[in-house]
Structures are given as structure tokens and as C-alpha cells.
Amino acid sequence: MHLLNGKELAQKLQQEMTQEVTELKEKGLQPGLAVILVGEDPASQVYVRNKERAANNIGMYSVVYRLPETTSEADLITKIEELNHDDKVHGILVQLPLPKHINEDLVLDTIDPAKDVDGFHPMNLGNLFAGKPTMIPCTPAGIMELIKLSGIDLAGKNAVIIGRSNIVGKPMAHLLLQANATVTICHSKTKDLPKVAKQADVLVVAIGRANFVTADFVKEGAVVIDVGINRDENNKLTGDVKFDEVAPLTSFITPVPGGVGPMTITMLMRQTIDAAKRKENVR
Numbered sequence: 001m002h003l004l005n006g007k008e009l010a011q012k013l014q015q016e017m018t019q020e021v022t023e024l025k026e027k028g029l030q031p032g033l034a035v036i037l038v039g040e041d042p043a044s045q046v047y048v049r050n051k052e053r054a055a056n057n058i059g060m061y062s063v064v065y066r067l068p069e070t071t072s073e074a075d076l077i078t079k080i081e082e083l084n085h086d087d088k089v090h091g092i093l094v095q096l097p098l099p100k101h102i103n104e105d106l107v108l109d110t111i112d113p114a115k116d117v118d119g120f121h122p123m124n125l126g127n128l129f130a131g132k133p134t135m136i137p138c139t140p141a142g143i144m145e146l147i148k149l150s151g152i153d154l155a156g157k158n159a160v161i162i163g164r165s166n167i168v169g170k171p172m173a174h175l176l177l178q179a180n181a182t183v184t185i186c187h188s189k190t191k192d193l194p195k196v197a198k199q200a201d202v203l204v205v206a207i208g209r210a211n212f213v214t215a216d217f218v219k220e221g222a223v224v225i226d227v228g229i230n231r232d233e234n235n236k237l238t239g240d241v242k243f244d245e246v247a248p249l250t251s252f253i254t255p256v257p258g259g260v261g262p263m264t265i266t267m268l269m270r271q272t273i274d275a276a277k278r279k280e281n282v283r
């Protein structure tokens with residue numbers, strides 16, 4: 001068993017990006033990221049702070065709008081439209097979930113697809129599904145980098161994803177498909193889930209239930225990617241995979257924390273730099 005160390009890979013990639021941003025700034029281009037957080041969800045506050053810190057460390061222009069829970073849908077949309085026209089901003093991210101009174105789809109549809117560094121706009125999702133990805137949701141993008149690190153050639157392999165969210169499961173399926181894996185998406189209605197999961201050469205777990213995947217889900221030698229970030233009964237950070245039991249069976253597995261999480265932020269930075277270069281026609 002080998003650990004897929006996302007923290008280490010993220011540090012290496014972010015170091016390279018720091019150098020790249022220095023060079024871009026010498027050419028007069030500073031990539032810029034705007035993040036909007038509505039309300040005071042504690043987990044979202046941590047995620048947004050981490051994104052802000054990473055952008056600053058890399059030398060990007062970074063701005064965060066922390067709006068009150070009571071912000072109206074119209075005011076949020078006005079803010080996004082303003083950022084769509086702000087030349088300093090190449091990437092816009094609206095932290096999810098949004099308060100209940102705001103229509104999430106409407107908000108995401110308002111973001112200029114060229115600045116949609118989360119890859120959630122229907123145009124970017126459509127391009128991904130059509131096999132010509134530009135902006136890709138950051139967590140699946142980070143997972144592809146981790147799978148690359150394992151050295152496994154995905155062509156012809158069985159990839160099983162547990163979870164069908166728009167943010168992880170569905171885009172993940174398309175990225176794996178484009179890498180020529182045979183892809184299965186499982187969800188709450190899937191029959192005999194452990195049996196299906198056990199077919200996987202690559203198993204991606206994104207359901208948000210602590211320690212859900214046990215040894216009987218995992219084939220000997222599989223690559224296991226754990227997207228979960230949960231708190232167990234002792235308030236300890238834990239993934240969706242029961243690590244101690246599953247890890248010995250695997251060829252590669254991601255730890256929680258220090259696996260997928262740091263890669264998600266890294267891919268956000270990558271896509272913001274790429275969006276800036278695309279806009280200004282810099283290679």
C-alpha cells in the first residue's frame with residue numbers, strides 16, 4: 001500500500017505556480033481570483049480562508065466578499081455581474097452551499113463562463129461532457145492528478161464512483177471516461193453496492209458519510225480515492241473510507257486529511273492562472 005500524498009503534490013504544484021505568476025507579473029499580467037461567501041457556514045468559512053491564503057501565497061490578486069446571510073438573490077447577481085466586467089478578476093467562485101432563499105442554479109448561470117474557475121456553469125459542464133473540457137470542477141481535476149501520481153494507466157480499467165453530485169461524481173465520470181476507463185456511477189439506489197464497488201480497479205468515494213466504505217467494498221490492489229471530509233463521533237476529521245481496514249488491501253489510497261482536499265485548492269489556482277493567460281493570450 002502506498003499513500004497518495006495530496007499535500008505534498010499540492011505544495012510542489014503551488015511552488016511551480018508561484019514561479020509562473022512571478023513571470024506573468026513581469027509581463028504585466030497578475031492572475032486574479034474573486035471569492036464570494038454568503039452567510040456564516042463554519043466549514044465554508046474555513047474553505048474560503050484556505051483559498052484566499054493559497055491565492056496570496058502564489059502571488060495572485062485575491063479578493064473575498066463576505067456577504068451577510070440576508071443578502072438577496074438580486075444583490076448577489078449584481079455583484080457577480082460587476083465581477084464579470086472587472087479586468088483584474090480572471091476567476092470568480094461563489095462558495096456553496098448558498099442560503100435557502102437564493103436559487104443556486106440562477107447564480108451559477110450568471111458567472112461569465114470564461115471566469116467560471118469552479119467549472120459549474122452549464123456551458124463548461126457541457127464542454128466537459130462533449131469531451132472538450134476547458135474549466136473543470138476542481139475536485140475531480142485534482143483527483144485526476146492524484147490518479148496520475150499512482151502511475152496507473154486508466155485505459156480499459158474499471159472505475160467505480162460512489163456518489164452522483166454535480167460537483168464531484170458526474171464530472172469525475174466524464175474525466176475517467178475520457179481517459180478510456182469503463183465507468184460506473186453508484187448512488188443511494190444502487191443494488192448490492194459492495195459487490196459493484198469490488199469490481200473497481202479505481203474506486204472514487206464521494207458520499208459524505210464517515211467510514212462508509214469498508215474492506216468488503218474493495219478489491220485487492222485497487223486505487224482508492226476518498227473525497228469525504230467528515231467529523232466522527234470524537235470530532236476527528238475522517239473520510240468516507242474506513243482507512244485502517246481498507247488501506248492494507250489497496251495499491252494506493254488517499255489519506256484524509258492531506259489527500260484530495262489540498263489538490264482541490266491547487267486546481268482552483270491552476271484554472272485561475274489558465275483563465276488569465278487565455279484572456280490575455282499569453283502562453
Ligand code: GUN
Pocket residue numbers: 093094095096097118138139167
Ligand atoms: N462547496 C464545497 N465544495 C465546493 C467547491 O468545489 N466549490 C464551491 N464553490 N463551493 C463548494
